[in-house]
Amino acid sequence: MEANKEIVYRVYSTLLDRLGLDYVEEGPWLIHGTPMLNNNWVLYISVKIAQVAEILKRIMPEIKNLNVSFRLIKDDEQAYELNTGQFDFHDVGKFLTVYCSTEDVAKEVVKTIESLTQDYLGAEVPYSLRVGKNIYAHWATLRGVQDAEVKEVLSLEVPNASKIPFSISRKYRHKGSKKWYGWFYLKDKILRPGPKGEVFLAYSLKSLQFKEVVIKEGRHCVFEDFNGRDIKDRFSWQKKVLVEVGNYIPTAKYVDYFEENGNYYLVIENLKGQLLPKKVEELKSGESWVNLSPAIKKKILNFYKQILGIVAKLHELGYVHRDIQDHNFIVDKNDNLSIIDFELSYNTKSGEPEEPFLLGTLGYVAPEQINLERPTEQVDMYSLGALLAFLIVGEHPSTMISKEYEEVYEKINKYSDSNQLTGLINNLLNPDPTVRPNMLALEHEINKYIEDLQIGKIKSEHIKVHPYEN
Known part of the structure; x- marks a missing residue:
């Protein structure tokens, strides 16, 4: 199987060593000095991965001269995970954190760094005070709590304007809650916050119609990859895919795309x-799979069969989804399913995008996708195996699928009422993609299991007690 080009991760400790800055390594961070987090300002410098080496050479000598404590992400790989929200949503953009002992120190850091970072771009730090183009801030305090084990908790806040010591350009000042987007869209409610931006329900007033739509927001510079692409490129790709497949499979159809205040917005049905x-x-009502009635099992597997039909059509159109997981399917009032979220998809016919977008969902992503190999339909077959495991077991696949493949069968079989079903899941989750069943074989096996249910071949005496039940 063809592999993508190898990614070489740069480590940032080299510059600190060159400058004679001592540090300790704590997880993904390089920490210099003693971080202060009680009644003081904390500053964050945000930057795109492609610009890290250059900006570090500019600002770190000045950081050394200012004699401040700081926390620096340790390498490219960790920086990528930081800006894609894999640490914590609130950590996005916090590439370099500077701890300021006094207000005067904070003002001096901002004054010094601001002039050195004007030529660079960085992701927005969520829920923080924007002080400059790439500089953000919080006021840190420790609050006492009534807890026997935890006496204090850290609070990072944006204080009242009267307490802010920085001179902030008008274009960076918080403008309050925004309701109108792209001239035609009135925001209703947030459906999901996240590191990329919000996903929210809105009303479209285009063509004098009052129609509900969903808007996906992409904040500037987030989800930047090692090819220099960011969320804008991901949205452009999703638009292209939705336009091409929207009339062939049940999905949220493309409506509009616009850019506003440096952010990007994809509007869908x-x-x-x-x-x-x-x-x-x-449907399960708290029962384990082995104790469900045949009718309920059949209904759940009919959902799965719909998914197989959707994915098969996608493959026929030349697309591999690459993010098949439980939350990417919506069931309507008539029990019809739709698939969503084509951000990671790949066209095997055209070879687009040239470098497939990274990431995937833990527990669902195939080993070869993690290893950056060129996508094939077999990555979706693996994910379909993880999805079937989720439907049977009722727990997220990441808790069931061990790195030791030999343990998978035993784990799944504890929850299953059929060796055939367990074996099917086990084969789909095989780390060797050439061993996994194809779509026709998978559909055949599911139909066979449903047939066995209908004729009573899977009898109650074969049902084992669920391991978490008495």
Whole structure:
């Protein structure tokens, strides 16, 4: 299988060593000095990965001269995870954190760094005070709490304007809650916050219609990869895919795209219904798979069969989804499923995008996708195996699928009422993509299991007690 070009990660400790700055390594961070987090300002310098080496050479000698404590992400790989929200949503953009002992020190740091970072771009630090083009701030305090084990908790806040010592350009000042977007869209409510930006429900007034839509926001410079692409490129790719597949599979159709205040917005159809895991949870009503009635099992597997049909059509159109997981399917009131989120998809016919976008969902992502190999349909087959495991077991696949493949069968079999079903999941999750069943074989096996349910071949005496039940 063809592999993508190898990514070489730069480590940032080299410059600190060259400058004679001592540090300790704590997880993904390089920490210099003693961080102060009680009644003082904390500053963050945000930058794109491609510009890290250059900006460090500019600012770190000045940081050394200012004699301040700081925390620096340790390498390119960790910087990528930071800006894609894999640490914590609130950590996005916090590439370099500077701890200021006094207000005067904070003002001096901002004055010094501001002039050195004007030529660079960085992701927005969520819920912080924007002080300059790439500089953000919080006021740190420790608050006492009534807890026997935890006496104090850290609070990072944006204080009242009267307490802010920085001179902030008008274009960086907080403008309050925004309601109108792109001239035609009135924001209703937030559906999901996240490191990329918000996903929110809005009303479209285009063509004098009052129509519900979903808007996906992409904040500037987030989800930057090692090819220099960011969320704008991901949105452009999703638009292209939705336009091409929207008339062939059930999905949220493309409506509009616009840019505003440096951020990007993808407008799609609002699909009304429930996320698949919520629907399955209701059907199971707290029961394990082995104790469900044949009718409920069949209903859940009919959802799965719909998914197989959707994915098969995608493959026929030349697309590999690459992010098949429980939260990417919506069930409407008539029990019809739609698939969403084509950000990671790849066209095997055209070879687009030239370098597939990174990431995937933990527990669902195939080993070869993690290893950056050229995508094939087999990455979706692996994810379909993880999804089937989720439907049977009722737990996230990341808790079930061990790095030791030999343990997978035993784990799944504890929850299953059929060796055939367990074996099917086990084969789909094989780390060797050439061993996994293809779509026709998978559909055949699911139909066979449903047939066995209908004729009573899977009898109650074969049902084992769920390991978490007495």
